[in-house]
Amino acid sequence: MAVEPHKHCPICGTPIPLNELxxxxxxxxVWDQRINQQKKTRYALTGVIILFLVIWGIMQFMK
Incomplete structure (x- = not known):
């Protein structure tokens, strides 16, 4: 009794064919919303890091 190759839906866990997302x-x-939220989070984190580096650079030159 071999099970056909498959994977599971990352959202609900239902078995799906290998070529399906x-x-x-x-x-x-739901998948698209999660991807968009990850992009927003990544951009926000990048912005905070850049802001920190700019402030740090300004403080270094003001000594």
Missing amino acids: VCSPDCQT
């Missing part, structure tokens, strides 16, 4: 349009919507 998610199992349904509802899960695709």
Whole structure:
């Protein structure tokens, strides 16, 4: 009794074929929202790091 090769939907855990990303349009919507949130978080973190470096650089030259 071998199980066909498959993977599971990262949103709901339903078994799906290997060539699919998610199992349904509802899960695709959730997946897209998660990706967009990750992008926003990454941009915000990059902005905070750049702001910190600019402030640090200004403080170094003001000594």
